[in-house]
Amino acid sequence: MTSILSIESSGNVCSVALHKNGILISQKESKELNVHGKMLAVFVKEILFESKLNTIDLDAIAVSGGPGSYTGLRIGTSLAKAICFTSNIPLISVNSLLSLSLNIKDNCGNLPENTLFLPMIDARRMEVYTELFDLNLKSISxxxxxxxxxxxxxxxxxxxxxxxxxxxxxxxxxxxxxxNITIVENIDFSADFTGRIAFMKYEKKQFENLANYEPLYLKEFAELIKTKSAF
Incomplete structure (x- = not known):
């Protein structure tokens, strides 16, 4: 049975989850601001202790790969890589926007074939990070x-x-x-969705190079009026 510990730190939610074969076993999270540096490692220890596991018992570590909060991504990535190095297990990176899209899909029923998912991550002022996904959660932009x-x-x-x-x-x-765009309410970051996607990537052996891996940091913003072919 494949055990994956997932760390989500790309936004306002500090979240850690344990999955076995893609099924959620345990999850801890906080929506308190700016606690990633303090709470992520605590949540990891608590979940492992309560599940009677050590890091060497895990098959992989999954981490939110961005885009998102620069500081949050750095903290989550540093913790994930440290566990992987010390326990000699692979690292799986999960697109933060794909994780949100899975959350949106889970919160909706049957959808028309012409439906697309367009998750949005807050950046600053009126700026967002986004990406288009089809009904099968395949990226199309x-x-x-x-x-x-x-x-x-x-x-x-x-x-x-x-x-x-x-x-x-x-x-x-x-x-x-x-x-033609609908806002689905109560969609937020969660290591549950990170872990579910990570299991699919694990089966395909889609692992990261620990020595070179960095999350996706996006800094340049495009005016929509000048980017009509963005998608």
Missing amino acids: NTIPIILDNEFSNILDPQKLYLTGGNGAVKLLKIEKPD
């Missing part, structure tokens, strides 16, 4: 940082239905939101 404004609808396909969520999606309420 690059991960991009954009500034939301009233030109947002210009980059969307009017024949598609878009579902969005995440801590950046609320910014759509401050602009002229297109009719």
Whole structure:
């Protein structure tokens, strides 16, 4: 049975989870601000102790790969790599936007075939990180940082239905939101979704190079009015 410990630190939620064969066994998380440096390691120790496991009993460590909070990603990555190095187990990186898309999908029922997932991660002011995924959670765009404004609808396909969520999606309420995009409420970061995706990557042996791995940091932002072909 494959045991994977997952660390989610790309946003406001500090979250750690243990999965066996993709099934959630234990999870601990906090939404208190700026506690990643203090609580991630504590959650790891508590979950392992309560599950009667040592790090060497794990098959892999999964970590949120970004985009997201620069500081949060660095803290989570440092902890994950340290466990992998000391226990000689592989590291799996999970796209933070893909994790949010799985969360959105889980919170919806049957969806029309023309539905796309457009998760949004808060950056600053009216800026978000985003990426498009189809119903099978296959990425169909690059991960991009954009500034939301009233030109947002210009980059969307009017024949598609878009579902969005995440801590950046609320910014759509401050602009002229297109009719074909729906905000799914209560979508947030969670190591549960990180771990479920990580198990699929584990089966495909999609591991990271520990020596060179860095999470995805995005810094440059594009004005939507100038980026109508962003997707």
